[in-house]
Amino acid sequence: MPALDRRDLDFLLQDVLDLDALFARPRFAEHDRASVAAMLDTAERLADDHFAPHAAKLDANEPTFDGETVHIIPEVKAALDAYCAAGFMSAHADYEHGGMQLPHTVSMASSAIISAANISTAGYPFLTRAAANVIAKFGTEEQKATWLGAMLEGRYFGTMALTEPGAGSGLADLKTQAVQVGDGTYRITGNKIFISAGEHGLSENIVHLVLARIKGAPAGVKGISLFIVPKILGDGTRNDVRLGGLIHKMGYRGTTSTMLNFGEAGGATGYLLGEAHKGLSYMFHMMNEARVGVGLGAAVIGYAGYRVALDYAKTRLQGRPPAAKDPSLPPVPIIEHADVKRMLLASKSYVEGALALCLLGARLVDDSETAETPEARSRAFQLLDLLTPMIKSWPSQWGLVANDLAIQVHGGYGYTREYPVERLWRDNRLNPIHEGTFGIQSLDLLGRKIFADQGKALALLAEEMLKTIEAAPPAFAEEAGALANAIALVSETVAVLGRAAAGNRLDEALANSAVFLELLGHVVVAWLWLRQASVAEDKAAGATGDLAAFYDGKRRACRYFFRWELPKIRPQAELLQSLDQTCADMPVAAFG
Amino acid sequence: MPALDRRDLDFLLQDVLDLDALFARPRFAEHDRASVAAMLDTAERLADDHFAPHAAKLDANEPTFDGETVHIIPEVKAALDAYCAAGFMSAHADYEHGGMQLPHTVSMASSAIISAANISTAGYPFLTRAAANVIAKFGTEEQKATWLGAMLEGRYFGTMALTEPGAGSGLADLKTQAVQVGDGTYRITGNKIFISAGEHGLSENIVHLVLARIKGAPAGVKGISLFIVPKILGDGTRNDVRLGGLIHKMGYRGTTSTMLNFGEAGGATGYLLGEAHKGLSYMFHMMNEARVGVGLGAAVIGYAGYRVALDYAKTRLQGRPPAAKDPSLPPVPIIEHADVKRMLLASKSYVEGALALCLLGARLVDDSETAETPEARSRAFQLLDLLTPMIKSWPSQWGLVANDLAIQVHGGYGYTREYPVERLWRDNRLNPIHEGTFGIQSLDLLGRKIFADQGKALALLAEEMLKTIEAAPPAFAEEAGALANAIALVSETVAVLGRAAAGNRLDEALANSAVFLELLGHVVVAWLWLRQASVAEDKAAGATGDLAAFYDGKRRACRYFFRWELPKIRPQAELLQSLDQTCADMPVAAFG
Structure with missing residues (x-):
């Protein structure tokens, strides 16, 4: 099966993130559902034909340097040539620069498909686009003429x-x-x-x-x-x-x-x-885009691992349920075992939640640039700015957990190099580090995006969540209530930390910022699961067969997240509110 | 610095686990502190001279098979020859089989030193000893004559x-x-x-x-x-x-x-x-030993990663504290950053806690074989039997987290193959799988060791914990109280699950056994941290310099574990007590 579930992607784009609303904006006037579907179809073909086939080979045959030239297996160039020929390098760019003015959301969705197939090869155009966008935004006309066109054509990386x-x-x-x-x-x-x-x-x-x-x-x-x-x-x-x-x-x-x-x-x-x-501010422009890209990479590497594990669990026969141990009965597919279901459902909640978070980020990029009013654009930008450390970090943390679980589902086969899950796990381990470590993201979130912002963007986020809570169907009243409680817990926690920061105790207030990043990330993803479940609940009414099962899965994954994951935030909030300094006060000599 | 802190090992053996008491037993009458110290010194030299030097080379040059012969880099045989020559293969065995009748606890401590240096090469004698022990226990005299001696000499593996x-x-x-x-x-x-x-x-x-x-x-x-x-x-x-x-x-x-x-x-x-x-029961004998060995391997791989990260964090200069950003001041060693301290203190609590758990397991092996009365031997065996799934799993889970954090502490360097932390992380990923997966261990713990045992061994464990609680010094009254509460929470949880199991709902009661394994493991390690802190508090009175810092570290790591880790069990207990079936009820089709 493909590394990404196209139905999930379509569900997120159309039903959750209301992609249709973008087509009404002048920049995207020439696009519609059909043109987007064609783009994603092309991405899937590229992924299947050019990116996925050499992913394992490239991992086993990394680039080498002979002192003169860097050698890379030829499949990489062939894939990138096909990628550029299909127009993906410039799809998001302005018509005047040779682009298609595709919404950023769709561009990200295409990247998701391709990166899920082969993150290493996808890295080259990802970096090229990020660099090109900085030149497009801050370069002189001469610089654009010299560099931008060639980059968007894929001649320059x-x-x-x-x-x-x-x-x-x-x-x-x-x-x-x-x-x-x-x-x-x-x-x-x-x-x-x-x-x-x-x-x-x-x-x-x-x-x-x-x-x-x-x-x-x-x-x-x-x-x-x-x-x-x-x-x-x-x-x-x-x-x-x-x-x-x-x-x-x-x-x-x-x-x-x-x-x-x-x-x-x-x-x-x-x-x-x-x-x-002014390099730092330009760099942040570039890095914010790169950070959303890293988050997306982490989400889809996790996603790819989940899909491989799911496929394996459906076909691998082993063992019997605890209450039916009769050895004369045939063994069952391991997906029938409760603990395997636990690992898969946890993974589903992480990777689909992470993908939703990243695509929401992409949607906010579109809104920050093309929403109808300056107020709406500003609001989108503030939300994006607040969410960026979480978009970078949450998928990096939990996508990696999904990759770990994908190994575990495979048992002994999972740690062999004959199966792809260990490679995906190794790939994803870079994501909590590059483009700003988890710790750096947490300081950015709490210090810059919350304290320095005086909680304004956080208040906007809470407003968005409240809309979801109010719109939640009766079947998810419990989850809606839990999300409301979580928002209150975040507010209390931020108030305590903010008072410490304002009271000349900034170091103390920031000491456990990593815990805050984990906590708020879980609340944000819980919110996105409630949004997904609410839509699924609505759509499920008339659905049958596979589609009914799909909506059922969305609702169950939401319940999983609220029952198994969200409760983890309470001890985290208590720890943060206590301004615990056990770690920060540890003398260096006491480590051993 | 060496991969294991010898002072920590000595502290655990002598001060926490009271190794001296073993020397009073007939089997160990010829041993004393000095002979044990000599054995551990030898293990350290072997580790430094023969095991550590080729660990990275062996990882990069794995064994190959040409269709006729398996080729392994020669350093492996040289190390194992030195290992056997030093008597480690048979150190634990009976005098009549050519051994030294060294306590199992000391044998495990030696293994810890050697495995921390190079887990792959240490694997060969580990498996040989495990197999030899089964033959020693269940083999005929003829079988012992044919196989056992040659195995203990290291001629047969x-x-x-x-x-x-x-x-x-x-x-x-x-x-x-x-x-x-x-x-x-x-x-x-x-x-x-x-x-x-x-x-x-x-x-x-x-x-x-x-x-x-x-x-x-x-x-x-x-x-x-x-x-x-x-x-x-x-x-x-x-x-x-x-x-x-x-x-x-x-x-x-x-x-x-x-x-x-x-x-x-x-x-x-x-x-x-x-x-x-009767193969299954013999196999369990062998597997229980192997499982304790896997736990120890996981603990020391994590430990080795922690020590590398600690060393790096003390020497790598980068950044400044949040409240002192003046760029004209020099950057600080990264260990000065609160988030790096957090990662290191968490790791310390995991790896030293895991090592304590494994050595306790080894001590219980000794007690189950050599304690003064049949009652004491039986009690030790029951405790060991109960703890085995946790000894196997807790270090496999949290040692791996320590390896993950060791990468994170290194930043970008952590994911390069020029540093050992990524290799240690890969090594440790096998441990939650081989010799019985995490899920299998959790079913063993809850189904066999608790339900089938009607909670008898668990009651013994609670008694042991109560002794520690009662003996805790006033400075750790808060932690002692928290441990008492944790025991109560475990009891309530087991009662709820046990009623379901007894009420013909075994599948439901076992559905979330993995969560129970995590929960009880954390409680057990919290107990061992309180034991360590109590000893350290006592010893600290007269200590100065490095030793004072060591005891300070033990007490602070204990506080960390109780403030940061133990609270995680509450949502786990609530989930278990709710008999939540969200995962178990997930239809296969709903996964996607």
Whole structure:
């Protein structure tokens, strides 16, 4: 079976997220359900024909560097050529840039299908689009003319060159330097690490977006600028950017991860993007998109694992129910065992919940750009900004749990490399780290998106949840009540933490931010499950056969989430409200 | 730093588990603190000199099979030769079998040191000892003369050949057949899978303990017998046991995992071990030991990850505290960040708690065999029997979480193969599966060890906990109270489940057994943390310097466990008491 359930995708897009409403907006006027369905059909074919077939081979044969050239199995280029030929690289872009002005929501749904088939190969266009969008938004007309078109055609690929060996999450300590020269360009020198897709032969050129400090800039994050630094210069010569080496990862092994040295021969030529010293804000634009993309990747890797496990559990015969142990009866498919059902239902609730969360994020991107009024656009942006750390982190945490459970469902076969579930698990382990670790996301959520925002966006989120609670059908009154209680618990918790933060105890208030991120993520996904169940309850009335079973599954997964998952937030809230400092107060010497 | 903290090991052995008391028993009369210390010193040297150095190489260069011979990097044999030469293969065995009659607790502590350094290479003697112990216990004198001595000398290695392709956890469906021939031996035919150490050239011979059905035996688990089936027969010819292939695993890659074909050329010669049709009970003897061993492996793999992460966090400089963001100040070691402390303290509580649990299990093995009275021996056996599923599962679950956190502490470096933490994580992922999955353990715990036992062993466990509660120092009165409440919660929960089981609703009562296993495991480890903290509180009075910091760490880890971990059991208990059937009732079609 395909790695993503198309029916689920259609349900989320049309029934839960009301994609139809987008077609009324001028930007999307030429799209409709049929054009979207055609796009998703194409994505499925690409996934089946070009991405899925080499996923295991690419994992087992990661890119190599012979000192001159990076070698990648040829299936990757073939898949990406087909991807670009089908128009996916530019589908979301403006008509004037050669795009199709497809809603971001649909673009994300296509990415979901393709990434679920092969996350490593999907990494190259993902990074290219993210870089292209920054140039589209902040670049000069000349820069757009030079770089954007070629990127959207897939002739040039892109990267985000942010991290340095001495400064991972600590951007204030970036050391890469930029010096302006006579012609207005800059000479860039410094070292970057963990740069995905930083070197390969898949495209004519690679456009690095590089964070660097212009000589004399202020210290810290206020002195960072963003530069376009191509691998090949306009005159066809090689820029002073060299591959220092490939990093060998446990997962995403087909996406090259590189150490890049800029300026070993005097300085790489770079072009300032936007204004000097504003690199951090541009980077956040890029990173927010990347973070939603990471969340989606995590969701669909988990999803793919769930689907493989489900298929296995339906066909693998073993054991008998506890109350019917007669060995003369045939063994049953393992999906009949309660504990296997538990693992699968938990996984279903995680991966479908995660996908709903990511697609909601994509819908909010569309709304923030195209909603009818400035107020609606602003509201969507605020919600997206608040949700981004959760969109990045919740699927990274729980999608990975689903991958772990997919191994467990397979028993001994699950840890063999003959089955895909261990590869998916390794792939997903990167997601709680890259593009901002779980800890960084939690500080962003609590410190920046809640404390600094004075809880305004959180209040908007609660309003949205209240709408769902009010619209919940009687069959889900219990869940609606539980969600209302959860919202109250969040409010109380934020009030306690906020008072501490305002009372000159910021470190204490932020000490357990990771717990808060877990807690609020679970509340948000509970809300999305109630939304899904409410729609399913409504639609189920006239449904029969497979469709009836589908709606039944949605409602049961919702009940699972409220009965098994949401109650985990109470001890978390109690811990947070106690402002417990057991961890923060631990002396270094006491660790051992 | 070494993968295990020797001070912690000594603290657990001497101060918490009162190893000294064992030396008063006749079997251990020739041992004392000094002889134990010498043994552990030797284990540390072996680990440093022979096991740790090739751990990464072995993972990257797993055994291969050319159709004739299995090739393993030579460092493995060199390490095992040194291991046997130092007497570790037989250290626990009787003097009459060439052993040292070392307490099982000390033998386990030595294994902990060596397994922490290299779990794959340690797998070969671990399996050999487990097989040897079964022969020692159930074999005839002739069988012991033929096999046991050679195994304890390390000339023959052993395996447990239980699992079949069509019957993993479902032993009732084993198909391997045994037919008796004129000379009293049997001809064995069938296929086994996932047989660890099933083929290699590390020893002169391999002694397979094979579960098979004697022709005409009853169906199900009551018709299973256990056989000794050597690779090489007494006359030096090759027995009819052939390697069908090596299984490629994600972890434990250096321990060969094999498909074995018995009887392709007419039947492998096998010798019945013990009585016919009693194989299951012998197998449980072997498996219980193996399960404690798996738990220990999981604990120390987690422990090794924690120690690497701790070392990294102390030296890696990055970022600044939230309330002191001045970029002109130098960045701090990441261990200064509250969220890194959280990850490390959580890990410390998991891995040191898991090690304490496994060593308690080993101590109970000693008590069950050598305690002064039959009552004491019986009590120890009952406690061990009850704890075994938790000893197997809790470290497998939380040791793996520690390995996950060790990756997270390393940030991007954590997912590169240049650091050991991703390998340790892969290694540990096998432990929740092999030797009985988490789900199987949970059914064993709730169905067999609690319901079928009518809660008698559980009552003994509660008595033990009560002793700790009563002896807790005033500084830990809060934790003592919380443990008492947890015991009450367990009792209530078991009462509710037990009534359902007794009321002809066994399937319902067992449906969420995995949650019960998690819950009781957390209560048991909380108890062991209170025991450790109570001892540490007592010892801390006169301690200074590093030792004072060590005791401080123990007490803080205890507080962490009670504040952060134990509260997780309340929603679990509520779920269990509600007899929730959301998972069990899920129709297959509703999964999607």
